[in-house]
Amino acid sequence: MTVRRLGDTIFLEGVCAVEDAEILLQYLQAGADLVDWADCTHLHAACFQLLLSTRVPLSGTPANPELARWLAPILHSPELSVQDGTAAEALFELEP
Amino acid sequence: MNELLIQFVAEAGDLLREAGEDLLALERAPDNEEAINRLFRSVHTLKGSSGLFDVPPLTRILHAAEDIFQAVREHKLALTPEMVDLTLKTLDQVGQWIEHLDQTETLPADAASIATDLVAELRGHFKKGPVEALVNPFGSMTNPAGSLDRWFGKGAIADAVKAARDEAITLVSYLPEEGCFFKGEDPLHLAMQIPQLQALGVEERSPWPALYDLNPFNCNVGFHALSTANRPELETLFRYVPAQVTITELPASALADSVPHASSGLMLPAVVEALLREQINLLELDAPAEELAGRVSSAARVAVKALRFAGHSEEVATLESAQADSLAAGSTVRLRGAIADLLRPEVASASIIPDQAASEQAGPSAPNETTERAPPRTLRVDQQKVDSLMNLIGELVVAKNSLPFLARRAEQQFGSRELGREIKDQYGVIDRIAQELQGAVMAIRMMPVGQVFQRFPRLVRDLARKLGKQVDLVIEGEDTEADKNVIESLFDPLLHMVRNSLDHGVESPEQRAACGKSAAAKVKLLARRDGDQVVIEVVDDGRGIDPEIIKRKAYERGLIDEARLAAITDDEATMLVFAAGFSTAESISDVSGRGVGMDVVRNAVEKAGGRIMMTSVKGAGTTVRIELPLSMAVSRVMTVALGKNLFGVPMDLIDGIVKVPRSDVVRIKAAEAFVLRDRVVPLVRLTRLLDMPDEADAGEEIAVLVVRVNGQTVGLGISAFGEGMEVILKPLEGMLAKIAGYAGTALLGDGRVLLVLDLKELI
Numbered sequence: 001m002t003v004r005r006l007g008d009t010i011f012l013e014g015v016c017a018v019e020d021a022e023i024l025l026q027y028l029q030a031g032a033d034l035v036d037w038a039d040c041t042h043l044h045a046a047c048f049q050l051l052l053s054t055r056v057p058l059s060g061t062p063a064n065p066e067l068a069r070w071l072a073p074i075l076h077s078p079e080l081s082v083q084d085g086t087a088a089e090a091l092f093e094l095e096p
Numbered sequence: 097m098n099e100l101l102i103q104f105v106a107e108a109g110d111l112l113r114e115a116g117e118d119l120l121a122l123e124r125a126p127d128n129e130e131a132i133n134r135l136f137r138s139v140h141t142l143k144g145s146s147g148l149f150d151v152p153p154l155t156r157i158l159h160a161a162e163d164i165f166q167a168v169r170e171h172k173l174a175l176t177p178e179m180v181d182l183t184l185k186t187l188d189q190v191g192q193w194i195e196h197l198d199q200t201e202t203l204p205a206d207a208a209s210i211a212t213d214l215v216a217e218l219r220g221h222f223k224k225g226p227v228e229a230l231v232n233p234f235g236s237m238t239n240p241a242g243s244l245d246r247w248f249g250k251g252a253i254a255d256a257v258k259a260a261r262d263e264a265i266t267l268v269s270y271l272p273e274e275g276c277f278f279k280g281e282d283p284l285h286l287a288m289q290i291p292q293l294q295a296l297g298v299e300e301r302s303p304w305p306a307l308y309d310l311n312p313f314n315c316n317v318g319f320h321a322l323s324t325a326n327r328p329e330l331e332t333l334f335r336y337v338p339a340q341v342t343i344t345e346l347p348a349s350a351l352a353d354s355v356p357h358a359s360s361g362l363m364l365p366a367v368v369e370a371l372l373r374e375q376i377n378l379l380e381l382d383a384p385a386e387e388l389a390g391r392v393s394s395a396a397r398v399a400v401k402a403l404r405f406a407g408h409s410e411e412v413a414t415l416e417s418a419q420a421d422s423l424a425a426g427s428t429v430r431l432r433g434a435i436a437d438l439l440r441p442e443v444a445s446a447s448i449i450p451d452q453a454a455s456e457q458a459g460p461s462a463p464n465e466t467t468e469r470a471p472p473r474t475l476r477v478d479q480q481k482v483d484s485l486m487n488l489i490g491e492l493v494v495a496k497n498s499l500p501f502l503a504r505r506a507e508q509q510f511g512s513r514e515l516g517r518e519i520k521d522q523y524g525v526i527d528r529i530a531q532e533l534q535g536a537v538m539a540i541r542m543m544p545v546g547q548v549f550q551r552f553p554r555l556v557r558d559l560a561r562k563l564g565k566q567v568d569l570v571i572e573g574e575d576t577e578a579d580k581n582v583i584e585s586l587f588d589p590l591l592h593m594v595r596n597s598l599d600h601g602v603e604s605p606e607q608r609a610a611c612g613k614s615a616a617a618k619v620k621l622l623a624r625r626d627g628d629q630v631v632i633e634v635v636d637d638g639r640g641i642d643p644e645i646i647k648r649k650a651y652e653r654g655l656i657d658e659a660r661l662a663a664i665t666d667d668e669a670t671m672l673v674f675a676a677g678f679s680t681a682e683s684i685s686d687v688s689g690r691g692v693g694m695d696v697v698r699n700a701v702e703k704a705g706g707r708i709m710m711t712s713v714k715g716a717g718t719t720v721r722i723e724l725p726l727s728m729a730v731s732r733v734m735t736v737a738l739g740k741n742l743f744g745v746p747m748d749l750i751d752g753i754v755k756v757p758r759s760d761v762v763r764i765k766a767a768e769a770f771v772l773r774d775r776v777v778p779l780v781r782l783t784r785l786l787d788m789p790d791e792a793d794a795g796e797e798i799a800v801l802v803v804r805v806n807g808q809t810v811g812l813g814i815s816a817f818g819e820g821m822e823v824i825l826k827p828l829e830g831m832l833a834k835i836a837g838y839a840g841t842a843l844l845g846d847g848r849v850l851l852v853l854d855l856k857e858l859i
Contacts, residue, residue: 022313
């Protein structure tokens with residue numbers, strides 16, 4: 001199993017292929033709020049864009065140094081995440 | 097109904113209204129940032145709240161509209177009139193569904209298919225517009241260097257510049273197809289395989305949808321990469337998807353521009369920088385010789401750790417050698433210098449701050465997105481509750497008015513003047529409180545005229561487009577307040593008048609140009625308070641009314657006879673448009689001109705106790721003026737006695753009261769008349785109007801109430817004048833409602849019922 005959920009944490013392990021995107025999205029929609037990608041060796045663009053759009057916090061450094069080098073700055077970057085600031089907002093705003 | 101849904105329906109109404117206003121404001125001034133931000137927020141909030149209920153079609157169309165407004169807000173899409181039409185239509189649809197929700201708690205059965213069509217239409221605009229070119233920078237990139245710092249971290253660019261060593265750097269922009277996942281492609285993998293990759297950045301194809309709308313198999317990311325590889329190598333890599341890639345060589349200078357002074361120091365996180373500066377400060381302090389070694393070592397240790405943390409292990413060796421030098425020389429200077437070298441020069445860091453600020457401003461994030469809205473300071477109260485409060489106050493006033501009678505009884509019947517006076521004192525107190533209470537409740541019922549006016553910008557816009565005319569609507573005095581009932585009775589007459597103005601008054605742009613007027617006509621809606629009346633005016637600068645045409649038409653239609661045709665003045669002729677069955681339009685359009693317009697307007701206004709007037713200058717425009725009472729809850733009446741009966745006559749009809757000597761009454765066959773200020777005024781006995789037995793003629797004079805009814809002056813013969821008073825008029829209800837001639841009833845202080853006459857019907 002490459003996408004695994006334990007409590008509110010999603011673990012990405014080994015090769016996360018395109019078909020894993022669906023289950024990853026389900027976990028994210030179900031409220032998982034941390035992704036541990038320490039054991040991830042390959043991340044398909046479909047999974048990557050989910051991590052990117054939801055701005056879910058990541059923990060660990062991926063096993064694959066290429067992933068760590070190129071994707072970690074993007075997924076952790078505060079600058080880029082500002083651009084889609086509206087998309088990940090709360091579903092509705094409570095009046096103060 | 098579910099409390100939450102009630103709240104949603106109420107709130108949605110407000111938000112839709114605001115959104116409609118902002119949309120129109122935006123159409124007039126496309127660069128109105130405030131309007132687009134507010135518009136986006138309204139739609140966004142609506143969409144968010146709608147997600148709480150089982151109304152997916154509603155959420156979908158709101159979402160599609162939100163996407164458009166977001167693109168507009170980010171200047172990726174220009175708002176065309178067609179798009180305004182479409183988005184207004186969307187808002188209307190939302191409004192209809194909300195109404196349906198309010199009544200049945202569900203959406204109509206066809207909601208899903210309507211939503212699908214509407215979303216397709218909305219998305220169609222979204223795709224066709226210039227947005228694609230801008231969202232996809234790969235299409236036409238005029239200044240790729242300017243966008244670099246949006247895609248790549250500053251550190252990454254600096255590294256790339258270093259790696260390039262003054263050679264050209266290549267920017268690879270790769271936007272995969274949306275459906276590429278189904279072809280077995282992995283764009284991310286491909287992007288990471290770019291030879292001699294120096295920096296990688298991402299950009300989304302279109303704004304990210306909310307989490308629940310995400311389609312994971314729809315590729316919405318594109319990549320930008322900096323590489324030092326040459327073009328053929330890159331083209332080989334992307335040989336299967338050549339159309340999705342643009343490869344641009346960037347001169348190193350272009351990069352240097354986007355990272356000012358980047359190479360003159362390390363790119364360090366702020367916390368590391370602060371730590372290093374602290375070490376310099378520490379080293380600068382004078383210290384006894386025996387402490388020097390410890391201090392140098394600890395500063396060096398901290399600096400090394402900070403550097404490792406920031407990922408600059410390659411500089412550690414330099415620091416360590418500097419530490420050794422410092423220890424050997426017994427001075428902190430070497431280490432201090434080494435640390436200072438690591439830090440960017442002050443100049444550079446100063447110049448980077450404004451740069452960041454600028455990029456934040458340029459970014460699409462909303463400036464006011466996080467500003468919290470102040471909690472609403474108003475209460476939503478069911479109108480019925482206010483109405484019942486009003487009724488209670490009415491009863492209180494009546495009950496209060498019985499106190500003077502009681503005082504009189506105490507005095508006359510029980511002979512206790514003291515008690516009578518005390519009751520009168522108490523009456524004074526209760527009277528004051530009752531009046532204030534009444535004022536307060538009236539104030540609750542007061543609404544700004546703007547509530548009605550705000551529907552007009554949209555109406556005028558749609559009408560003008562339909563008629564092919566250009567109209568600027570000006571609204572003034574929308575803060576003027578009046579009773580809710582008055583305000584509500586205002587909409588239909590105003591609608592008729594504005595329609596008439598646009599259809600008959602305002603000329604087509606060509607005609608206007610021929611008359612030397614500006615192409616866009618000006619239609620003004622004005623409101624102001626005048627004493628205890630609200631005055632509303634609809635003013636246009638159109639072709640005006642030709643009194644000659646009115647006279648002829650009125651004659652043709654048999655509304656006036658020949659004698660009147662000859663005698664009538666222009667102003668009076670203008671007023672003829674209010675006569676029933678009058679329409680001057682050459683053809684009947686679906687906007688107006690069915691010949692029922694203006695007399696309906698007049699009736700509605702008069703029903704609300706108001707008056708309507710029209711003045712017009714041929715070729716220069718028309719002004720219609722409506723005067724309405726501030727409040728319909730309290731009416732001023734004058735009581736008149738007829739034998740032993742008491743009747744009320746509405747005060748606004750009364751012109752005056754006179755006593756006419758019986759000898760001055762002229763009898764013309766069955767009718768009577770008298771002369772008042774050199775005019776013959778018909779005299780009508782109220783007893784006859786009401787089918788009551790004639791009273792025995794007593795006294796030398798007849799009390800006559802001079803009233804103006806339907807534009808005529810009439811003298812009303814009565815027994816005696818009573819007094820003017822304010823009453824709360826209750827319409828006749830139930831069985832009594834069929835009886836003509838009475839406007840309603842009011843309770844008098846002594847418990848008697850006062851019948852208020854409807855003279856318009858009687859005479």
